[in-house]
Amino acid sequence: MSAPTPTGTTAVDADVYTAVATFLAREARLLDEGREEEWFELLADDLLYTIPIRQAAEPRTAEINRSAFRLRDNKMNVRTRLNRLATGHAYSEVPPSRTMRLVGSVEVSPGPGPDLVDVSSALLVYRQRGIDPHFDLIPCRRNDRLRWTGEGLRLVSREVILTETSLLTPNLGVLL
């Protein structure tokens, strides 16, 4: 798997950029509002969603190990996670964390095919679980590939690069 590495925003039209930024904003809002099923509709059938493990290392290129993962999901795996959340007995998310996903620094570049675009974005998730008196922040950068379809953009791949090496939130029960 090669990671999309957007080179900048100049290569795509403003309307493409706007469509992509709107897609990311919509995704974030659906997840913040607990509308996972609507979010799921935005996933391509051939989705690959990964969170590689990161360590403090030198040189910097050695920090991210793209053969070891906190999570490496296909669409069915994501479906499984959503099914579990929907049971009401996935106790790390009962009640669901209150979240606010802030997406920014969006860069869009042409993908490897005419129907594909590559996107890099920064994401900061504010999370407050259940009756926790405190909040957790989950900072990351995402390398996404989106596909144009007749129904709009769909997420084909997402690589989440966590900013932290050791997470300060106790689990990844929320989607990034």
Added chain:
Amino acid sequence: MNETTAPAWPRSDLDDILARTETGLADDLLPVEIFNDSAVFQAEVERIFGRSWVFVAHESEIPNPGDFVQRRIGLDPVIVTRDGEGGINVLSNYCRHRGTQVCQTDQGNSRFFKCNYHGWTYANTGELVGTPFLRRAYGEPLDGKEWGLLRAPRVDSRHGFVFASLSADVEPLGDYLGGAGWMLDALVGLHPDGMRVAGPPDRYQVKANWKTAAENFAGDIYHVPNLHGSMQEIGIAGGLDAGGEFGRPYEFGNGHAFMGIAWTTAVHPGFEFWGYPPEIKDHFDLSGLDEMQVHVVTHDGPIVGTIFPNLSFYRGIAMDGSGLSSVITSFRQWQPVGPGELEVWSWQFVWTFQDEQSALQDAVIGQMQFGSAGVAEQDDTVAWEGAPRAAASPWARRERMMFHFQQGNKSEVDQSPDLTWKGPGIRRLTGFGEHNQLHFYRHWLRVMQARDHSAEGDR
């Protein structure tokens, strides 16, 4: 973390709380305070983590000369290195000059560690080999051994699992592990080449006490149908209710405890070797195992276990919801961070003989269940956060609240040791009774009460 004010950890009189623990344990009860108390935590760091064999790395993480990983023994950061001779060194990560940390990464490969402050340089054996401006600054070379990085006095490994002790005064590793070493041999010795890590550890911090995680993995089969019932509801787990009935707990002494499952009885007679599929099972070569080990791995393989103080594992069949399943093996270490805080370090393990694709599948499915994003483990982390809150509760403390470990006392189930058992330790024929958890805490108390704490200054 992320709090606006630092938590004020309660602090008890240590002798008082240990005496209450002793009284409580005589009645299968535990005082809540031990799960969040700075006096207890400090004593644990000194008496347990400072004086026991503690897991630091697996040899497959540092296969080549110069490889190193940074790890922890209790609160102490240590560098685990593979030197030019192939030897393994466990070194303090504090410069002898002013304490700057000479290793600033989690892993890498280097023959030397050069301190960034004044430039003292240490070989990966710990020896001091360079001091800038030697003649003008010091006149003559400093003794490289005397001024080397502190070295863990005892380092040994078992099946590639490297353990170190910060105290020289410990029994040999094999004696310390006892029956747990025998069971570890069986777990990872199904093939002579053994297992390797699939990658670096998945790390995450939980506001829970390290003992809660260790006791859970010692054999808390009782929580599974309730806390993890969602997995059965969606069809990626089955038979969770049967754990009590088919549990086969082992107490190995020194606080080590494992929980087997009578797989071939509970699932079906062909469900041997934890249900490993033929493409894995066909590689197994049990010639290195004794008769009882062969029996256990064939029929009753352990699903979880804890090697005191803080190394645990999970092995079991796992489904990923997309039609794939694997028998996964995860070793995990519960790093003590504070009185009510731990950091989980979780490694997926795969067989050395597996090809890349097969290893990746097992590791990925392992992560889908056990790890920061694991659909099983997510829920444990939240359940475990209760104990430190209870322990800090002024009301609970005033009431001298105790946790209940009396499960087996009036149970109708026969929990007596299996008299036909010919392997090490004590084996029972039911998962009910919380005997493994009590075994863990009884050993914890023994170590905490041991009078020989010569290394401590203030007691």
